[in-house]
Amino acid sequence: MIRVVLPAHLKTLAKVTGEVRLEVTGPQAGPVTQRLVLDALEARYPMLLGTIRDRHSGKRRAFVRFYACEEDLSNSSPDTPLPERVASGAEPYIILGAMAGG
Numbered sequence: 001m002i003r004v005v006l007p008a009h010l011k012t013l014a015k016v017t018g019e020v021r022l023e024v025t026g027p028q029a030g031p032v033t034q035r036l037v038l039d040a041l042e043a044r045y046p047m048l049l050g051t052i053r054d055r056h057s058g059k060r061r062a063f064v065r066f067y068a069c070e071e072d073l074s075n076s077s078p079d080t081p082l083p084e085r086v087a088s089g090a091e092p093y094i095i096l097g098a099m100a101g102g
Helices: 008-014 034-044
Strands: 002-005 020-022 064-068 093-097
Touching: 002 034, 008 093, 020 034
Parallel strands: 002 093
Antiparallel strands: 002 020, 064 093
């Protein structure tokens, strides 16, 4: 079970409170990746399609960041395995809405 923390505006859009818990398994029980987590999240909450990743390219939206185990995974390959503590549900996968400005 993967625990996902969404920013407030996406929680509102998905009509959830607290963490989202997803059952995610890799192909042939392979490693859990960001792509698999986001695919499962968008499948369960289709209203989030296009809000986290571009619908066509699958690339992360400019003002969305991904974190796991206090590590910024935003620029990592979406197919890189997530840390074991996230894959096991001990730590959450965090999606943050970034801010710009000065």
